Amino acid sequence: MWVWSKLAALKWEDAWEERFYGNRNAVLTRLKGGRSVRVDVYCEEEGEAVDIAAQFGGSVKEVADRNWAAFSAVPGPPIKIRDSLLLTAEVTPSKLRELLLLNEGRVVVSIPPEMAFGTGDHPTTAACLRFLADEARARKGGRWRVLDLGCGSGVLAIAANLLGAEECEALDFDRKAVEIARHNVERNGAQEVRVEEADLREWRVERQYEVVVANLFADVLQASFGKIRRTLGPGSAFILSGVLREQWTETEEAARTAGLAFEIVNKKGKWVSAKGGVD
Numbered sequence: 001m002w003v004w005s006k007l008a009a010l011k012w013e014d015a016w017e018e019r020f021y022g023n024r025n026a027v028l029t030r031l032k033g034g035r036s037v038r039v040d041v042y043c044e045e046e047g048e049a050v051d052i053a054a055q056f057g058g059s060v061k062e063v064a065d066r067n068w069a070a071f072s073a074v075p076g077p078p079i080k081i082r083d084s085l086l087l088t089a090e091v092t093p094s095k096l097r098e099l100l101l102l103n104e105g106r107v108v109v110s111i112p113p114e115m116a117f118g119t120g121d122h123p124t125t126a127a128c129l130r131f132l133a134d135e136a137r138a139r140k141g142g143r144w145r146v147l148d149l150g151c152g153s154g155v156l157a158i159a160a161n162l163l164g165a166e167e168c169e170a171l172d173f174d175r176k177a178v179e180i181a182r183h184n185v186e187r188n189g190a191q192e193v194r195v196e197e198a199d200l201r202e203w204r205v206e207r208q209y210e211v212v213v214a215n216l217f218a219d220v221l222q223a224s225f226g227k228i229r230r231t232l233g234p235g236s237a238f239i240l241s242g243v244l245r246e247q248w249t250e251t252e253e254a255a256r257t258a259g260l261a262f263e264i265v266n267k268k269g270k271w272v273s274a275k276g277g278v279d
């Protein structure tokens with residue numbers, strides 16, 4: 001395994017966090033004295049680390065192998081979303097049964113920390129899950145299909161399917177994420193979730209969905225709004241997250257230009273999430 005590292009002034013901490021947002025193997029450490037941060041990105045291949053160095057400077061060195069799962073995150077307590085979902089890193093069947101019994105009425109989604117973004121603990125994922133829980137309640141008994149753009153661990157599509165959505169489609173351009181998401185689909189017994197490797201920059205819209213969810217960087221979102229608009233029909237909902245406060249005005253403008261409008265905009269900490277549809 002290889003690690004790329006770079007020292008940066010503390011004032012750039014947010015910018016670095018955003019740059020590697022979605023990469024579970026990126027670690028920001030505030031250094032003693034509190035005026036600088038070290039950014040480390042752990043890579044399986046030397047080439048990946050060298051590519052980062054070519055783009056941002058810094059140094060590359062080889063490190064002893066680690067247990068990725070243990071490294072990615074220390075599993076926190078289960079996360080409750082509205083009164084309908086419980087996200088847990090737990091995978092042991094007996095422990096999952098116990099959680100189900102203790103949380104009657106909630107759907108339990110098991111997503112252990114691995115090399116794909118989306119265990120539910122990040123505020124942007126939790127924001128999408130809250131919107132999805134609300135959509136599930138509003139669409140109960142009806143037929144709704146879901147498209148999850150930038151699915152990472154698959155958490156959103158899996159939760160949507162277990163909450164009643166049918167035919168969930170989940171896309172990511174990261175092969176590892178696709179592999180992990182497929183495993184998570186199986187692990188959770190989600191029957192109708194199809195995970196595909198696709199880069200949104202090249203992906204072509206083939207059909208429409210009742211709910212489209214995208215937890216992505218603002219630049220990827222903005223570039224995808226035209227396609228996203230075409231995935232939505234009358235009455236469809238579009239959920240987005242992953243936009244930093246300071247990027248919201250330009251993101252909303254780009255959405256409006258593409259024919260999208262938002263009826264709910266939540267600003268929480270430094271993140272903005274929103275729900276809307278066709279203008």
Ligand SMILES: C[S@@+](CC[C@H](N)C(=O)[O-])C[C@H]1O[C@@H](n2cnc3c(N)ncnc32)[C@H](O)[C@@H]1O
Nearest residue numbers: 022117118125150151152172173174199200215
């Ligand atoms: C912030 S994560 C969201 C993961 C999960 N949906 C969640 O809400 O926790 C963003 C995901 O989008 C994927 N992604 C970023 N740019 C993409 C692109 N151009 N095409 C496809 N997937 C992309 C990343 O690989 C990453 O898994």
